[in-house]
Amino acid sequence: MILRTHYSGQISADMDGKEVMLAGFAHEIRDLGGIAFLVLRDREGMAQITLVKKLLGKDVFKMARSISRESVVMVRGNVKAEAKAPRGYEILPTEIQVLSAAQVPLPLDPTEKVECELDTRLDSRFMDIRRPSVLAAFEIESAVLCSLRDYFHKKGIVEVFTPKIVAAATEGGTDLFPISYFEKEAFLNQSPQLYKQMLMGAGMDRVYEIGPIFRAEEHDTRRHLNEAISIDLEVSFADDKDVMEILEEAVAGAYSYVADNCRRQLGVLNMELEVPRLPFKRITYTRALELAEEKAGARMQWGDDLDTETERFLGESIGEHYFLIDWPSSIKPYYTLPYEDKPEICRGFDLMHPRMELASGAQRVHDYSLLVERIKEKGLDPDGFEFYLRAFRYGMPPHAGWGLGLSRLVMTMLNLENIRDAVIFPRDRRRLVP
RNA sequence: GUCCGGAUGGUGUAGUGGCCCAUCAUGAAGGCCUGUCGAGCCUUCGACCCGGGUUCGAAUCCCGGUCCGGGCGCCA
Numbered sequence: 001m002i003l004r005t006h007y008s009g010q011i012s013a014d015m016d017g018k019e020v021m022l023a024g025f026a027h028e029i030r031d032l033g034g035i036a037f038l039v040l041r042d043r044e045g046m047a048q049i050t051l052v053k054k055l056l057g058k059d060v061f062k063m064a065r066s067i068s069r070e071s072v073v074m075v076r077g078n079v080k081a082e083a084k085a086p087r088g089y090e091i092l093p094t095e096i097q098v099l100s101a102a103q104v105p106l107p108l109d110p111t112e113k114v115e116c117e118l119d120t121r122l123d124s125r126f127m128d129i130r131r132p133s134v135l136a137a138f139e140i141e142s143a144v145l146c147s148l149r150d151y152f153h154k155k156g157i158v159e160v161f162t163p164k165i166v167a168a169a170t171e172g173g174t175d176l177f178p179i180s181y182f183e184k185e186a187f188l189n190q191s192p193q194l195y196k197q198m199l200m201g202a203g204m205d206r207v208y209e210i211g212p213i214f215r216a217e218e219h220d221t222r223r224h225l226n227e228a229i230s231i232d233l234e235v236s237f238a239d240d241k242d243v244m245e246i247l248e249e250a251v252a253g254a255y256s257y258v259a260d261n262c263r264r265q266l267g268v269l270n271m272e273l274e275v276p277r278l279p280f281k282r283i284t285y286t287r288a289l290e291l292a293e294e295k296a297g298a299r300m301q302w303g304d305d306l307d308t309e310t311e312r313f314l315g316e317s318i319g320e321h322y323f324l325i326d327w328p329s330s331i332k333p334y335y336t337l338p339y340e341d342k343p344e345i346c347r348g349f350d351l352m353h354p355r356m357e358l359a360s361g362a363q364r365v366h367d368y369s370l371l372v373e374r375i376k377e378k379g380l381d382p383d384g385f386e387f388y389l390r391a392f393r394y395g396m397p398p399h400a401g402w403g404l405g406l407s408r409l410v411m412t413m414l415n416l417e418n419i420r421d422a423v424i425f426p427r428d429r430r431r432l433v434p
Numbered sequence: 435g436u437c438c439g440g441a442u443g444g445u446g447u448a449g450u451g452g453c454c455c456a457u458c459a460u461g462a463a464g465g466c467c468u469g470u471c472g473a474g475c476c477u478u479c480g481a482c483c484c485g486g487g488u489u490c491g492a493a494u495c496c497c498g499g500u501c502c503g504g505g506c507g508c509c510a
Contacts, residue, residue, distance in 0.1 A: 039471090106445080114445050115446050117445090190510075219507080
């Protein structure tokens with residue numbers, strides 16, 4: 001029972017005379033007396049249904065013009081090429097069915113004539129997404145995923161899924177959400193990191209995972225959420241330089257895919273996408289500190305993580321994507337491989353957009369003893385990592401990988417103000433519904 | 435967590451002690467209108483976050499609370 005033969009975007013003036021069925025929402029009704037225009041909106045755009053009193057008869061005309069905005073309607077009718085109509089065509093209906101009438105008043109204005117606060121929009125997200133510009137961003141996000149999966153597939157990288165329910169907070173650092181798991185305590189996983197490394201020990205050679213991660217941090221910013229989608233990669237017999245190349249190609253490739261395949265959505269968002277040029281600049285952590293000190297008088301100590309101010313200064317002065325490399329070993333996780341000749345710095349890197357960090361990665365420690373040593377140095381207990389460490393005792397290929405935040409990628413690509421604009425149902429410190 | 439700002443019809447807003455039984459837009463209800471393009475015109479409807487206080491008088495000032503926004507912090 002598919003109640004449509006076409007989306008609005010599939011109809012054109014050269015289909016003059018053809019019978020079509022459209023289904024969607026009543027976007028607006030403009031009533032001029034003897035003639036009225038019902039604008040039907042679907043995923044692809046709008047179609048004008050022209051209601052002529054004389055042709056429809058009094059009763060049908062009266063019913064049709066009284067349809068409440070945002071009601072779900074099906075229209076059967078004939079395409080008529082008409083220079084006076086938007087997009088050069090209109091539909092002269094033979095049948096109009098209201099499949100579900102919308103109550104009034106609406107919780108927000110889907111025609112985007114009246115502004116709406118983010119909080120109001122999120123409370124009524126189902127209606128917010130009816131707004132074409134909101135929908136466009138999520139369609140583009142889907143295209144980004146399509147591009148990434150296609151790229152990984154071509155590179156012979158295997159898609160995997162690892163558990164989101166885990167036994168212990170073994171990675172240290174970020175806070176985890178505890179959950180009740182039958183008679184045991186469990187947590188929501190903060191990252192697939194340990195699992196994808198174990199899969200290197202399993203000989204899967206190159207894997208990626210796209211899935212949720214959970215962080216119980218009480219941060220409250222426009223770029224953090226407590227549930228996010230992470231794009232994670234791990235490659236055996238590769239080093240940090242190799243996976244940085246994969247990362248920049250994947251990101252630039254996503255831009256280029258969106259530019260080619262999402263023209264309509266970009267048009268709705270009124271933007272032109274500039275595909276970043278490769279290769280991205282590589283800037284060492286030490287050099288970044290020097291730049292910040294020279295030009296902005298920043299007072300960061302070598303060994304501190306970059307504060308927001310420094311990060312923003314670097315972004316503004318570089319003005320495009322860049323990698324921050326050769327970080328102090330002390331501020332990167334235990335699984336990051338230190339340089340052999342200079343162990344105070346390591347083979348960890350961050351991919352930065354001028355506005356924020358998008359990804360971080362590293363060549364990993366694959367030597368069992370070094371890994372145990374590094375875990376102890378970070379003040380963690382190797383016993384808690386036994387499930388992970390076992391995979392390093394029976395032959396572990398050298399490997400490298402990264403994790404990339406999907407919403408941040410989309411947010412920076414589309415210049416969205418808030419990460420919540422890139423997540424359909426965001427979860428933050430306060431919001432658990434819808 | 436912390437600092438700063440905010441909360442007015444369904445939605446977005448104006449209003450810093452009396453000019454406010456509250457502005458404008460959008461919307462809704464009704465009416466006129468056969469080519470609208472965010473149609474136009476006429477009539478009507480609909481709101482000061484909660485609790486306490488100051489004052490002759492509070493949307494406006496003060497105190498407490500709740501909620502929201504922005505910055506910073508936190509973010510292996």
